[in-house]
Amino acid sequence: MMKVLSRYDELVAGGELQPDPDQRRAAIRLGQAQSELEAAAQTGKAGLLDRLASRLRPQKPAAITGVYMWGGVGRGKSMLMDLFHDCLDIRAKRRVHFHEFMQEVHERIRLERRNQTGDPIAPVAAAIASGVRCLAFDEMVIGNSADAMIMSRLFRALMVEHAVTIVTTSNRPPGDLYKDGLNREHFLPFIDLIEKELDVVGLNGPTDYRLDRIGDMASWYAPTGEEATAKVREVFFRLTDFAPEDAANVPSAELAIGAKRSIHVPKSLKGVGVFSFKRLCGEARGAPDYLAIARAFHTVILVGIPQMGPDKRNEAARFVTLIDALYEHRVKLFATAEAGPDTLYLAGDGSFEFERTASRLNEMQSDEYMALGHGAEH
Known part of the structure; x- marks a missing residue:
């Protein structure tokens, strides 16, 4: 399957996209994530004896740094996300709009709370991470305190505990997420987590x-x-x-x-x-x-x-x-x-x-x- 950068350059050469330095820099970084994820997937295809050994001594996969693409409306973030997901040659990938994902999270938390009295975040994160090595979001935005309260713990579990690689887009830099929101101080650890665990890439060219x-x-x-x-x-x-x-x-x-x-x-x-x-x-x-x-x-x-x-x-x-x-x-x-x-x-x-x-x-x-x-x- 074609690499993200090659596909991007092909679209520019064919006149389907206009040359854009910010977009190309993002395509280069997405291509790095693609190569690392595909290499890890190939390494994971072990032989029979290796698979038996791994069951006895299960190991968490190595973390692969994700990407946070942000910029104004119309700068090509969703287009690049589509290219990345389409070109990524692994089965354990998922592409979802952020609002849809958060609705799923809230429903899973509701069911966990109904079935048991413990902290629901750990089992919810485990269920979401099951069979997923790369989770790609479009339009990350935090619009309410309920989402803000769970983001830091949920995403820490996904990225740190389960080694899920996150690739996401947003109209805002991480520091402006949930800006002026209610009880925003509880959300600040999530911003720190993004800036530590993801490469932040800006797309702010002059053209919408x-x-x-x-x-x-x-x-x-x-x-x-x-x-x-x-x-x-x-x-x-x-x-x-x-x-x-x-x-x-x-x-x-x-x-x-x-x-x-x-x-x-x-x-x-x-x-x-x-x-x-x-x-x-x-x-x-x-x-x-x-x-x-x-x-x-x-x-x-x-x-x-x-x-x-x-x-x-x-x-x-x-x-x-x-x-x-x-x-x-x-x-x-x-x-x-x-x-x-x-x-x-x-x-x-x-x-x-x-x-x-x-x-x-x-x-x-x-x-x-x-x-x-x-x-x-x-």
């Missing part, structure tokens, strides 16, 4: 390749209808590289809000989340819900925003809180609406204050805003 993909497509479509829906649908498939003909199989997700609540995300892929206005603003929600969304997704597609009057003052107030969260975290917003931002809410409690939200919505359509990195402070 995802923005190149959407070209001159607008981000606000009014009025609502089939044409507007078709436009944001095209945006989703361009940003995620998901085949439109396979639209029925776009993955969904449950985004945790604290320890006991979650938000259903009808379409969730590669940091892009699709929501309806009715689900986000027509139901009783507050700032924690919207902050979780803003931290988890670099791009939000919001469909069906109505023109609001006095009878929808609650929906308008929630919408203001949602937009504030998205704006402060520099989330890209694509929307279908009955009207433009300036005429969404002209009369009702808070309509005067809504002018600030309309101004933010207009700014969020600008090239300057679109070029900002997700999650960074203004």
